[in-house]
Amino acid sequence: EAGVAQSPRYKIIEKRQSVAFWCNPISGHATLYWYQQILGQGPKLLIQFQNNGVVDDSQLPKDRFSAERLKGVDSTLKIQPAKLEDSAVYLCASSPGGEAFFGQGTRLTVV
C-alpha cells in the first residue's frame, strides 16, 4: 500500500513570499490532517478535513494560511505571505478512522 505522499520535500523562500505544499493521502482515507512542527516541539494541528469538508481549523492562522482538499482526495496548504516564524516542517497525515499515517513532511525555511 502506498503511503502518504508530500511535496516538495524542502522549500526555501524569502519572507513575504508565497508557498504551497501538496499532499496525496492514502487511498480511501476520509480524514486528512495538516500539522506544523517547529524545531524542538510536537506537531501542532493546523487543519483537519473529513472528506472535503473542514472539521477543525481552530489553530490555522487564517490571515495567511489556507488549505483545501479537492474532491476529498489531495490537499494543498498555502501560506501567503510567509513570515520568519513559519519556518517549520509541515506534515500531512491521513486516517481511515483509527490509525493515522504520516508523510515525510515538507521542511520550510523562511529567510
Place this chain on the structure above:
Amino acid sequence: GEDVEQSLFLSVREGDSSVINCTYTDSSSTYLYWYKQEPGAGLQLLTYIFSNMDMKQDQRLTVLLNKKDKHLSLRIADTQTGDSAIYFCAEKKTGFQKLVFGTGTRLLVSP
C-alpha cells in the same frame, strides 16, 4: 489541562528497559498512539491502544493505559541504540476525531 504532557528527556543504557510516560487530556479519547521520530524523518506509528483496553503488547513494546488518571506509558524492552529518537504520544479526541500530540520525549540509548 489542555496539553498532552510528556517528560522531555530519558537516557538509558543499551539492554535496559525504557519507560516513557504521557498524560493526556480527554478521558473520552478513543485511541491513544505512540509515534517515533528520527532526525529529519517523519512520524512513524509504533503502536496504539484502543480506549477499552488497559494493556497492549507488541514484541518489545508494551503500552499501559490508566484511564482514571489519563496516563499512558510505553515500555521498550531490551532497548537498542537504534531506538534513540523522539517519542510522541497522541490522543484521538471524541467528536471529530481531532488528533493531538504531546511535546515529545527524547530517548537517548548509550552503548
